[in-house]
Amino acid sequence: MYEFTYQKASSLDEAKEAYGASDEAKYMSGGMTLLPTLKQRLARPSHVIDLGGVNDMSGVVIENDKVTILARTPHAQVASNIELQRVLPALAKLAGGIGDPMVRNRGTIGGSTANSDPAADYPASIVGLGATVHTDRRQISGDDFFLDLFETALEEGEIITKVTYPIPDRAGYMKFPNPASRYCIVGVMVSQRGTTVRVGVTGAGACAFRVPEMEEKLACEFSPNAVADIKVPAEDLNEDIHASAEYRAHLVTVMAKRAVAEAIS
Amino acid sequence: MTVKFSITVNGKPVEGETEDRTLLVQYLREDMRLTGTHVGCDTSQCGCCTVHIDGKPVKSCTILCAQVDGCEITTIEGLAKDGELHPMQNAFRENHALQCGFCTPGMVMSAIGIVDRHKDESLDEKTVRHELEGNICRCTGYHNIVKAILAASVTMNKNA
Numbered sequence: 001m002y003e004f005t006y007q008k009a010s011s012l013d014e015a016k017e018a019y020g021a022s023d024e025a026k027y028m029s030g031g032m033t034l035l036p037t038l039k040q041r042l043a044r045p046s047h048v049i050d051l052g053g054v055n056d057m058s059g060v061v062i063e064n065d066k067v068t069i070l071a072r073t074p075h076a077q078v079a080s081n082i083e084l085q086r087v088l089p090a091l092a093k094l095a096g097g098i099g100d101p102m103v104r105n106r107g108t109i110g111g112s113t114a115n116s117d118p119a120a121d122y123p124a125s126i127v128g129l130g131a132t133v134h135t136d137r138r139q140i141s142g143d144d145f146f147l148d149l150f151e152t153a154l155e156e157g158e159i160i161t162k163v164t165y166p167i168p169d170r171a172g173y174m175k176f177p178n179p180a181s182r183y184c185i186v187g188v189m190v191s192q193r194g195t196t197v198r199v200g201v202t203g204a205g206a207c208a209f210r211v212p213e214m215e216e217k218l219a220c221e222f223s224p225n226a227v228a229d230i231k232v233p234a235e236d237l238n239e240d241i242h243a244s245a246e247y248r249a250h251l252v253t254v255m256a257k258r259a260v261a262e263a264i265s
Numbered sequence: 266m267t268v269k270f271s272i273t274v275n276g277k278p279v280e281g282e283t284e285d286r287t288l289l290v291q292y293l294r295e296d297m298r299l300t301g302t303h304v305g306c307d308t309s310q311c312g313c314c315t316v317h318i319d320g321k322p323v324k325s326c327t328i329l330c331a332q333v334d335g336c337e338i339t340t341i342e343g344l345a346k347d348g349e350l351h352p353m354q355n356a357f358r359e360n361h362a363l364q365c366g367f368c369t370p371g372m373v374m375s376a377i378g379i380v381d382r383h384k385d386e387s388l389d390e391k392t393v394r395h396e397l398e399g400n401i402c403r404c405t406g407y408h409n410i411v412k413a414i415l416a417a418s419v420t421m422n423k424n425a
Contacts, residue, residue, distance in 0.1 A: 006286075036327060099309075
């Protein structure tokens with residue numbers, strides 16, 4: 001890691017003040033993405049501002065038709081929430097499949113969302129469940145949040161405070177994980193709420209995206225067969241030593257089918 | 266830049282000062298000479314560096330020392346009490362759950378986490394194998410590790 005100055009903030013105001021006072025600061029929540037990035041010297045912030053000391057930013061709240069997850073809630077807490085397992089099991093399952101138990105004890109939904117890592121799990125849920133990202137200054141629709149590789153709609157110094165999910169009638173999440181890191185090679189969240197169907201894909205492209213063609217077909221017939229013949233174009237998809245773009249395109253269809261099967265089971 | 270912190274390591278209070286960027290595992294190994302905690306991959310995949318922070322297993326290669334100010338840390342060295350091995354350590358020994366031993370400290374710390382998370386139910390092999398996903402062993406093929414954890418879960422729950 002390059003050198004940086006560490007600051008632990010005890011409130012959002014303190015964090016924002018520290019951010020404003022430094023040249024190139026980075027916020028850190030659980031650090032499960034940021035620290036590996038720093039260790040590889042892929043980023044060189046002047047300051048790392050730890051949000052770990054900010055109180056009242058952790059918890060899962062379930063109201064009539066929505067689920068709210070505060071930004072600093074670790075994945076383990078989301079995965080093990082019994083009420084969430086009942087009302088939105090696909091989301092609890094997604095959280096329980098991130099990394100491994102040790103990573104889930106530290107990593108948070110806010111950090112995962114803010115990073116827009118192309119292989120992270122949560123972005124599939126933000127897009128595939130039609131979530132809203134709340135920040136210290138506004139609300140951002142999940143559809144407008146992820147812009148590109150590690151790029152989001154967040155402005156300079158903006159901090160995610162919580163994510164709210166409308167509770168769907170049914171939803172399913174399936175991923176094909178990298179066997180070592182457990183990051184998604186492809187992950188698909190499918191949901192149905194009234195007449196609205198959403199298909200959110202992570203791992204395949206530069207950032208999470210929807211597949212409108214699948215959504216239209218599923219709105220007519222919510223079954224795995226409905227998406228069996230729909231293939232997303234391989235051009236512009238990610239390619240690395242683990243999977244070619246062509247293979248990822250194939251996996252999107254396979255994971256979407258399995259996610260629908262899970263949603264109706 | 267340096268940062269000051271106070272932590273408890275294996276029950277003993279520690280007042281320390283280190284570089285802002287020092288990882289917990291570096292401090293444990295290089296400053297405290299607690300070399301039981303290993304570094305395998307250094308990319309938060311292999312689990313050799315697992316320690317407990319406030320009772321929960323965490324990969325100490327992916328957390329800054331500065332972040333754990335005020336926390337209680339337990340390393341593999343802190344498990345045995347009064348010369349008696351922890352039931353998990355004992356089960357690893359009795360089941361021959363190691364060959365080279367490099368992954369073992371992390372396996373043991375992680376395994377205690379598994380038993381803790383399933384206190385109220387009896388552990389099965391599938392759950393153990395699944396929850397051991399954050400620890401990589403290159404020698405054993407995992408069979409005896411899984412056996413050891415299942416055996417220890419019985420003793421630990423009896424003692425609890």
